[in-house]
Amino acid sequence: MISQNEYQMLKNAMPFLATLSQEDRNALLQSAIHGHFDKGETIHDGTRCTGVLLVKSGCLRVYLLSEEGREVTLYRLFEGDICILSASCAIHNLTFDVLVDAEEDTDLTVIGGCAFAELADRIPEVKIFALERAVSDFSDVMWVFEQILFMSMDRRLAIFLLDELSKSNTDTIKLTQEQIAKYMGSAREVVSRMLKYFSGEGIVENLRGGIRVKDKKRLRAIAM
Amino acid sequence: MISQNEYQMLKNAMPFLATLSQEDRNALLQSAIHGHFDKGETIHDGTRCTGVLLVKSGCLRVYLLSEEGREVTLYRLFEGDICILSASCAIHNLTFDVLVDAEEDTDLTVIGGCAFAELADRIPEVKIFALERAVSDFSDVMWVFEQILFMSMDRRLAIFLLDELSKSNTDTIKLTQEQIAKYMGSAREVVSRMLKYFSGEGIVENLRGGIRVKDKKRLRAIAM
Numbered sequence: 001m002i003s004q005n006e007y008q009m010l011k012n013a014m015p016f017l018a019t020l021s022q023e024d025r026n027a028l029l030q031s032a033i034h035g036h037f038d039k040g041e042t043i044h045d046g047t048r049c050t051g052v053l054l055v056k057s058g059c060l061r062v063y064l065l066s067e068e069g070r071e072v073t074l075y076r077l078f079e080g081d082i083c084i085l086s087a088s089c090a091i092h093n094l095t096f097d098v099l100v101d102a103e104e105d106t107d108l109t110v111i112g113g114c115a116f117a118e119l120a121d122r123i124p125e126v127k128i129f130a131l132e133r134a135v136s137d138f139s140d141v142m143w144v145f146e147q148i149l150f151m152s153m154d155r156r157l158a159i160f161l162l163d164e165l166s167k168s169n170t171d172t173i174k175l176t177q178e179q180i181a182k183y184m185g186s187a188r189e190v191v192s193r194m195l196k197y198f199s200g201e202g203i204v205e206n207l208r209g210g211i212r213v214k215d216k217k218r219l220r221a222i223a224m
Numbered sequence: 225m226i227s228q229n230e231y232q233m234l235k236n237a238m239p240f241l242a243t244l245s246q247e248d249r250n251a252l253l254q255s256a257i258h259g260h261f262d263k264g265e266t267i268h269d270g271t272r273c274t275g276v277l278l279v280k281s282g283c284l285r286v287y288l289l290s291e292e293g294r295e296v297t298l299y300r301l302f303e304g305d306i307c308i309l310s311a312s313c314a315i316h317n318l319t320f321d322v323l324v325d326a327e328e329d330t331d332l333t334v335i336g337g338c339a340f341a342e343l344a345d346r347i348p349e350v351k352i353f354a355l356e357r358a359v360s361d362f363s364d365v366m367w368v369f370e371q372i373l374f375m376s377m378d379r380r381l382a383i384f385l386l387d388e389l390s391k392s393n394t395d396t397i398k399l400t401q402e403q404i405a406k407y408m409g410s411a412r413e414v415v416s417r418m419l420k421y422f423s424g425e426g427i428v429e430n431l432r433g434g435i436r437v438k439d440k441k442r443l444r445a446i447a448m
Contacts (some may be wrong), residue, residue, distance in 0.1 A: 094359055127352055128355065132317055135315060135362070146288060
C-alpha cells in the first residue's frame with residue numbers, strides 16, 4: 001500500500017483519481033508498488049507492459065534503441081511526471097516500443113499495467129488521461145524528430161556556440177538566450193528549448209546570463 | 225448538407241456518430257463541406273485548424289516540411305481513412321504542425337474543426353476517437369522515425385535490391401517478399417512494410433512474385 005504523501009503526489013499527477021469510486025481507486029492503489037532504481041538501471045525494456053510510472057524523485061530518460069545499439073533520447077521525466085508509454089497494454093494502437101532508464105538514482109511509484117488497463121477500458125476519464133499523455137509525448141517526439149531530420153537548429157546552435165567559444169579563452173559563453181536568438185535570427189523559445197535539450201544531454205550547462213560548454217567534442221560532432 | 229452515401233462512409237469511419245444525439249449529429253454534419261483537390265494541391269498547410277478530413281476517393285500524403293524546403297513523408301491516407309492531425313484545435317497537447325497534400329485527384333468530406341472540437345470537449349466518445357486516431361498516427365510516425373534514424377532496414381533493403389538488379393538485365397527483381405526476407409535475414413512483415421513504403425514513394429512497384437524498380441537514382445541515394 002502507498003503512503004499518504006505518495007497518494008497526494010499521485011492525485012496531483014492523475015486528477016481522475018479523485019473522481020473514481022472507492023472500489024476502483026482501491027484496485028488501482030493496491031496494484032501500486034515502490035521502486036528504487038540506481039542511476040543507469042533500465043526500468044522498462046520495451047518487451048512487456050511494465051505499468052504507469054510516477055517519478056517521486058530523480059529522473060527518467062525515455063529513448064529508442066536500434067538493433068545496432070544506437071540510442072536516441074526522446075524526452076526526460078522529472079519529479080511529479082508520469083510515464084505512460086511504459087504501459088503500452090493500456091493504450092490500443094500503440095505499436096512501438098521505447099526504453100526507460102533511470103538517469104539518476106530514482107524513486108518511482110509503479111501502477112500495474114493490467115489494473116490501469118482494466119480501468120481505462122471501462123472509464124472514459126482514465127482512457128482520456130492515458131491518451132492525452134501519449135499525444136503530449138507525440139509532440140515531444142516530433143520536436144526531436146524534426147530537429148534531427150532537418151539538421152537545422154541543433155546544428156546551427158552547435159556551430160554558433162563553437163564560434164563564440166573560439167572567441168573566448170574560457171569554456172563559457174557570456175550571452176543570454178535572448179541575445180543568442182537575436183544573433184542567430186531565431187526565436188528565443190527555440191533557442192531556449194534546444195539549450196535545455198543540450199543541457200539534458202550533458203553537452204552544456206545553462207548559467208545565469210551565459211552558457212558553459214561541458215562537452216566540446218559532442219558539440220563538434222553535432223556541428224559537423 | 226451531405227448525401228446519404230457520404231453519411232454512410234462517415235459512419236463507418238466515425239462509429240461514434242451513431243451514438244450522438246440528433247442535435248449533436250446535425251451540428252457536426254452541418255459543418256461538413258465537400259472538397260475536391262487536384263493532384264499536388266495542398267489541403268492543409270499547418271497554419272490553421274482545417275478540420276477532420278474523410279477521404280472519399282483519391283489519396284492524401286501527410287508530411288513534414290523543413291524551413292529549407294525538405295520534406296519527409298509520414299504516412300498516406302486512402303479511401304475511407306480519416307485525417308485528424310489537420311484538426312489540431314480539437315486535440316490539446318498537439319504542438320506540432322504537419323502538411324497534407326492531395327497525392328492524386330482527391331475528393332474529401334471536411335468536418336469543421338470548431339464544430340468537431342466543441343463536441344470533443346463535451347462528449348468523451350468523440351474525444352477518445354480523436355485521441356486514438358492521433359496515437360495511431362504516432363505509431364506510424366515512430367516507424368518512419370526509427371527507419372530514418374537507425375538507417376537500417378531502408379538502407380539494407382535498398383542495397384539488396386540494387387545488388388539483385390545488377391544481376392539481371394531488366395528493371396525487375398523476380399523474388400517474392402518471403403524470399404527477400406529470407407535472403408536478408410529479416411522478417412517478412414518488415415520487408416513487406418518497407419516495400420510498401422518504397423512503393424508509396426514511387427521508388428518501386430510491387431508485382432505478383434516480384435518487384436519492379438521505378439526510380440533507381442533514389443534507391444541509390446538511400447543505399448549510400
